[in-house]
Amino acid sequence: MYKKLRLLISLCLLWSLALAALAAPLRMATTTSTQNSGLLDILLPAFQKQTGIEVHVIAVGTGKALKMGRDGDVDVVMVHAVAAEEKFVADGFGTDRIQFMYNDFVIVGPNSDPAAIKGAQSVAEALQKISTSQARFISRGDDSGTHKKEQELWKAANIQPEGSWYIEAGQGMGKVLQMASELDGYSLTDRGTWLAYKGKVELSLLNEGDNKLSNPYGVIAVNPAKHPETNYADAMKLIDWIGSPTGQELIRDYRLHGEPLFIPLLLK
Amino acid sequence: MESLSAASYQALYLLFTGDSALWTIIGISFSVSVRALLYAAPFGILTAFLLAYFSFPGRRLLVSVFNTALSIPAVVVGLTLYILLSKAGPLGDWRLLFTQDAMILGQIFLCFPLLVAMAHSALQASDRRAWETALTLGASPLRALLTILHETRFGLIGALVASFGRIIAEVGSSMMLGGNILNYTRNIPTAIALETSKGSFAEGIALGLVLLSLALFLNILLGQVQGKGEVIQ
Amino acid sequence: MIPDTPQPWLKLERLSFSRGERTILKDISLDLRAGELTLLTGQNGSGKTTLLRILAGLLKPHQAGFQFAGNRRKWRQSYRFLREQICYLHQHPYLFDCSVYDNIAYGLKRKKLSRQVITTRVGEALELISLEHLAQRNCHELSGGEKQRVAIARAWVLSPRLMLLDEPVSNLDKRSRGICYDLINRLQQQQIGVIYTSHEPQVGWLNLSRHIHLYGGELTMKPLQPEKPTVVELHKGTTGL
Incomplete structure (x- = not known):
């Protein structure tokens, strides 16, 4: 009886350990308006299909999103507040910022x-x-x-x-x-x-x-120099992919209620 | 990472330097919740009394309804009232949405079931002989009711304190119905939600501290009142 | 009928009460006169308390006729009058959570008497029960016997026509019983009627006017101890006694 129970418990532990090891998703903080636009529902599955990296989106206000980046609670930040973004990078919390689209x-x-x-x-x-x-x-x-x-x-x-x-x-x-x-x-x-x-x-x-009234969007990796435990490698994969023609074309072709919403900035 | 202690220190500074924005929010919270409780209390206690002292068809059902209503989330109350009060809703002409009155209405609905359930159990535990004694000594039913309320005052105060605790800390319906408007419908819980979303934790903690000390104070008060009740009985 | 008995101030006719399927009181008739001290006996559960609560206007009977000084009244008109004229005291009296003084003054305040009158009346009541020294004491600090006396005084100040005492001495010690009996005899002297219930017929200390017994929902008259004078008027249904 007890043997069986012990076996069951160790199996459970193993299972959760395995899950934890497998699922190390990329954490991205973004604004609620970005998430509400529905663009991420197109972009991120395509990204995962190509790279196998799962992205967990935490949608909050811009201030909180940047604060999560400063505190190292996320790996990458996608926001639309030019001055705050520049300060975030200048203060050394963010790196590899690109402006990739605007609405x-x-x-x-x-x-x-x-x-x-x-x-x-x-x-x-x-x-x-x-x-x-x-x-x-x-x-x-x-x-x-x-x-x-x-x-x-x-x-x-x-x-x-x-x-x-x-x-x-x-x-x-x-x-x-x-x-x-x-x-x-x-x-x-x-x-x-x-x-x-x-x-x-x-x-x-x-x-x-x-x-x-133009509203440019930026994506920024959290600086591994400040927060070594963050997933910088995958963050860079995401940033590069968004700037790539594949990502940019998806942005260009995205429609909300039949109307184009975003204009890609990096499409040659 | 900004340390918790630094944020707490700044929070205390804001509180004790009488930061006017902070204290306005605290004032709105209290004025709204106290008014909601004042409106809800007479009806709630009367309902509890009727449920405890009289048998009528559907009484058991009503008691179950109030006990079930205890677990309705605040946002559901908020959403229901929102739909009713919105311009397109049946009560849209009242133009109450995003006013303090709407918040009060939401809080009344929120605390009513708790108030009834707790007052009901206090009154049910009360002595039926008190009611009969009052009547046989020539008290009118209304006066006898007041006598019963006096006899069960410790339990009833407990019900009021618990109800106040529920609505002063409630965020869901206040946010939906009040709209979190600065200097008008922004109360402690909605302000905490906002400050948190802005990432300015010091203000959030300062307001959290107010709620925490309030909860502590209310609990001490409740303990005192109920302790006194036990000694007498 | 004995010629010089006074007219009953309340005649109760054909009173019935049942709870669910069970009939508790069947066709009871009873006359009440000023200053009568009635002993009501019956086993536990025989309906004594039910009868008293109906008389006190606290419980609605299923069927009953009331005659106040010869005028017939329905229940809806009667119960207020009953509550005014009759005081019911529980077996374990309930005292409000306040001082002895305030308890006794409770009914007087409901009559909207002046403060001065209330003070005087409460003073008299305290004297009657010899508890002047406890006037400001909270009632929860009293002994069982003292509580019973306060309850009697609280009813007495209202000068009711009738007081219904539900086994008032059942849980008191011998000394307290003596004080209570004494009080009850004095109520009778003041022309306040008393119905006193007990499950034992021996109540030698009381100056009884009559003894009625409740059994199977019906009232029967019992003879009093020989040396006591009898002033009895009792109906049982149509047969009479």
Whole structure:
């Protein structure tokens, strides 16, 4: 009886050890908007098929994603916040950064467009109209890449957004779009999340195309000099693969709700 | 890696220097949860009393319903109310979504089953003779009810404290219904969720410490109250 | 009928009560007069307590007729009146979690009397039970006998027409029993009726007016000890006694 039990327990232990040894997946921190875009569901299986490396995606805010990289909790980081990325590399936490694609931000708002921003020539003009008409604006307020972008845009338009019309939500992009819809407010969103939510919220796309609204994505390996225990070798395989024609073509051909979303930067 | 002790030290600094953003969040948390409890308490205790003292068809079923409702996750409560209160929902005209009132509503629904279940067991353990004695001495049913509540006050305070503990630390429904809006619907739990997602752990820990000391305080209070109850009985 | 007995203030007619399939009280009729001290005996489970709780307006009978000073009333009109006029004391009385003084004052406060009147009445009650020195003591600190006396005083201050004592001495020692019997005799002198239940017929110390016995859900009259005066009025169904 006891012999059998002991045998069973040792088998179990062996099994879990074997599993642990086999499955050393690559851990990648990224932003929720990247994951929500659905691109990773195309890219990563293709990558695994070619290299046999499984990638575990941890989708959090930009700030947290970079912090996970700084703390060595992940092997590779994929974000879209140029200044923060550059600082991450300059501080020595990241290495081998490439900018591999971009999409863009758009301003959405109530179908009735109370601030009349449709047709504004620039994003600065649109923001100006929103602030002068005191129309509600829902900000991410969460230090995310999108939030940082939004703050840059206000600054560039020389506006200090404050007052009861400026609502700092502190939530993810999808939630903020729902809030904008419920509260009849404007918001800045990445195009991917907008396409995913378009049919579910009472909002319209009101401003796009200003080159200030471009949103480049970077992928960065966590520096093995800081965190030797990370899986640097596989991280580099992923970065190289994303920059390769195979990866870049997959990005170019990706469609969300029938519309192209990302423009590859490294396709010759 | 940023050490836990450094984050904790910074957290204490924020708390004791009266960081206004931090204390605004704490204030919102308390004002929302206290109001929710004040609305829920009379109905909850009355329901518990009816369940404990009167038999009517469906009473057992109701007790089971409340006991089951204890294990409903906060997000489910939040989601249900969200659908009801959203513009497209049946109560959309009230325009309550993303207001403190919506958070209060969510917290009322969250603490109600716990309040009823705990108050019910306190009242069920109470002495039926107290009710009859009050009536035979000429008390109106309402006055007799108040007498029973006084007699079972230790158990009832326990129920209130536990309910408050559940809603003050609850994140799911507050996030969905309140929207985590700065200076309006951002309370301690949703702020912790936000600070964590931003990677700024010091603020998160500071708020966590507030919740922790609150829990400690409530537990000590509860222990005191119930200890006193035991000595008397 | 004995000619000079006063009119009953309450006539109970054809009272029945059953719990589930089991009939507990069958067609009971009973007259109640001021100042009567009635001994109600019966085995455990014979329905004594049920009868008292119905009389106190705490339990709804399945069928009953009430006549208050000759006026017929339904249960819905009766129970408030019963609660006002009759006080029921549990076998182990329940004292509220507060001082002896506040317990005795409980019913008086419900009558919205002035504070001064309440103080006087409670003072009298404390004197009646000789517990003046314990007025501010919490009731949980009292002995069994003291609790019983407080419960009697708490009912007495309300000047009820009738007090229902459910085996009040069953768990008391000899000395406390003596004090209780004494108190009950004094209630009778003040024209407060008492129904006193016991499962043993020997209650030599009480100045009984009558003795009724409950068996199989029916009431029968029993003879009192010879030297005691009898003032008895009792119906059993239609047969009468």
